[in-house]
Amino acid sequence: MEKSPEAYRTIREVADSLDLPQHVLRFWETRFPQIRPLKRAGGRRYYRPDDIERLRLIRRLLYDEGYTIKGVQKLFKEQGVQALSVAAASPGGPFAETATAGEPHAESSQGPVAKATQQNLADGELAALREALADIADAERILAQARASGS
Numbered sequence: 293m294e295k296s297p298e299a300y301r302t303i304r305e306v307a308d309s310l311d312l313p314q315h316v317l318r319f320w321e322t323r324f325p326q327i328r329p330l331k332r333a334g335g336r337r338y339y340r341p342d343d344i345e346r347l348r349l350i351r352r353l354l355y356d357e358g359y360t361i362k363g364v365q366k367l368f369k370e371q372g373v374q375a376l377s378v379a380a381a382s383p384g385g386p387f388a389e390t391a392t393a394g395e396p397h398a399e400s401s402q403g404p405v406a407k408a409t410q411q412n413l414a415d416g417e418l419a420a421l422r423e424a425l426a427d428i429a430d431a432e433r434i435l436a437q438a439r440a441s442g443s
Contacts, residue, residue, distance in 0.1 A: 300338035310351055323361050326373045
């Protein structure tokens with residue numbers, strides 16, 4: 293028998309529907325006070341439909357849009373969870389189109405999420421990431437040379 297859309301869901305049901313491990317949901321609860329599942333005796337969690345939508349939004353921002361947990365927290369604080377949820381659900385919302393790898397979102401077509409992304413990149417994070425990537429590439433090259441000379 294199928295549950296109604298308004299029914300509360302267990303952590304297993306939510307984790308399965310979002311294709312996430314249960315421990316990730318428990319961790320996100322510690323980082324996002326907006327997620328407040330009902331806890332019964334024994335600590336069993338029951339997620340409300342609003343909690344599930346917020347988790348879905350967090351998952352999309354982290355995994356599809358490339359935000360960090362701190363970035364999502366900042367978005368929630370600045371934009372409000374409800375505003376982001378509505379924007380995400382609208383057909384022309386900020387998540388309707390995704391940029392290809394390496395291309396920034398166009399601010400005019402993406403709205404507040406793109407602004408926050410561009411502000412984050414303007415803080416010098418992109419330069420630091422590129423420098424770290426170059427260091428990793430150098431380390432891989434040195435490791436490959438050491439392996440080749442050792443065999």
